[in-house]
């Protein structure tokens with residue numbers, strides 16, 4: 001019986017049909033979507049911390065307004081994604097508990113410190129640039145609610161990337177000290193940004209299956225290469241150099257070849273031993289505790305309204 005249902009399901013996927021919450025789906029399809037969408041949501045929420053750190057120290061009102069808008073957007077992206085995950089039958093409380101207990105992952109990139117204002121530019125340019133590369137194909141993901149959440153997210157991400165690149169351009173056209181700050185930020189954010197795309201294809205656990213189900217449309221290495229090919233010329237336009245002595249353009253393939261990624265660093269950060277992992281989770285636990293009264297008040301208010309309407 002199940003094999004007939006699975007065959008019918010795969011035929012729908014192959015026909016590029018969107019799978020909706022009430023449709024039949026293999027348990028493993030549901031499980032891998034809850035895994036990926038919830039960890040995507042966790043990444044958005046935790047990602048508010050490194051950037052939020054500089055809102056009160058932005059160098060001008062214009063920069064503060066752009067950063068404030070960006071951090072608020074990330075919070076909103078987290079909400080869309082938790083809502084998409086809930087359509088698969090999990091509760092937001094359960095997902096947040098998995099994050100707070102350390103059971104669930106979030107993107108390694110947010111475990112690095114933002115040491116100065118140039119980091120805000122590097123994050124917008126590189127981290128949001130990488131996120132766009134990864135999220136545009138997700139707009140065509142086979143699961144309807146996730147694909148639709150991504151369409152909205154991608155519109156806002158392009159503003160994040162542009163404001164970051166413009167900030168870097170301003171620094172690179174500024175004093176020698178400002179250009180040195182931009183170069184230092186690129187040196188610290190380049191390799192961790194490449195790790196955002198996940199392990200190499202040979203090491204990827206889920207890619208095989210999630211590509212058959214058209215959740216993942218391109219492999220980790222394909223998207224990483226697209227990001228490198230698009231970003232290296234942007235860095236050269238800024239007058240910056242990349243912290244990779246092996247970076248070289250291959251005229252035959254048309255791609256930028258690069259040095260080996262430090263997968264031991266990647267594994268350490270993902271395992272919870274990155275520069276800021278403990279600080280990020282501690283801040284999130286505190287925010288969750290400080291916000292408990294707001295959630296309780298909202299639930300009590302909702303109960304009262306239901307009772308009034310029922311009366």
Ligand code: 3HC
Pocket residue numbers: 035036039040041043044047074077105106107108109127128131134157195196197198199203204205206207210216220270
């Ligand atoms: N950080 C932490 N964990 C990572 C990771 C990273 N950079 N890359 C991979 N992993 C984890 C995977 O989650 C998986 O562990 P799990 O089984 O416990 O979930 C394991 O490493 C093996 O990796 P796979 O390649 O097999 O896993 P996936 O097929 O899920 O691919 C992914 C990883 C490409 C990140 C994919 O999950 C994905 O596309 N997720 C949606 C996009 C996303 O989450 N982006 C994170 C950044 S969000 C962001 O940038 C916000 C922006 O606004 C700034």
